Amino acid sequence: MFPKKIVPPINLLPFKKGGLAKNAAITVHITNLLQKQRFMIRLCKALMLYGAPTHRLEDYMKTTSQVLEIDGQFLYLPGCMIISFDTNSTTSDGAELQLVKCGQGVNLWKLHKVYKIYKAVIHDLISVDEANNEIDSILVEQNLYNKYLAVLFYGLASSMVTPFAFGGDWVNIPISFCIGICVGILQFL
Incomplete structure (x- = not known):
């Protein structure tokens, strides 16, 4: 009458707090550290430029750094994001500080495109090099309406x-x- 074995529930939201985010990593598309850092800076700039919710920017960046296996800290202030990459190989002191400053606006069409690229990288569907090229093309393309x-x-x-x-x-x-x-x-x- 009763099941003999109780199966624990499966976590369907792996990137939420307490999920599988600590174990998530890129396994298909492997790139070097500088390309990953460049992607994170470009992603941050695009998200800020096209109107991503400001209360979510740090979470987007933390999730990306965990999946790309980069040690980083992020601080968002209105109009700029301070990114600190903790690496021993790129600099002598072990930390690199980047300031991403750009004007904020709202362009939901481009924000949707950038978010799709973000999700594709997080789920390891495209490489970081391809994502860098796609974000660069989004940054230079014209708006949807004149x-x-x-x-x-x-x-x-x-x-x-x-x-x-x-x-x-x-x-x-x-x-x-x-x-x-x-x-x-x-x-x-």
Whole structure:
């Protein structure tokens, strides 16, 4: 009637606290230490540049360093990330400090692409060299929408939210459209 053997539950979230993150490592794509550090710096820059949640940046970097088997500490301050790589082979004192500073913005299309690369490296689907090349191509490619269309979207979003958020009438919608256009123009100056 009762099962004789009790099987412990399987941890389906291996990268959460208390999971298999300590045992996770790259086994298929092996690269050198400097390429791994370059990937982590580029990943950090791309995540900051395209609007990753700031409360998750340190966790992304810690998980990446654990999987890539790099000893590192990370400190996020608004607008910059301080990365300390603890290595005995690259410098004489055993620690290398990097400051990643870039302007923050929101570009959800590029953030999605960067996050897919992050997940592919974490799960060892692509090598660090390939990921470096893909992040470099994302950093230099054009935005999904051109500036003129984005300014138009600012105006449309401003005018569509007016009746619901502020109780505006039909008279207020064109005024809020013009204000949204002005905000969009100021965004791209």
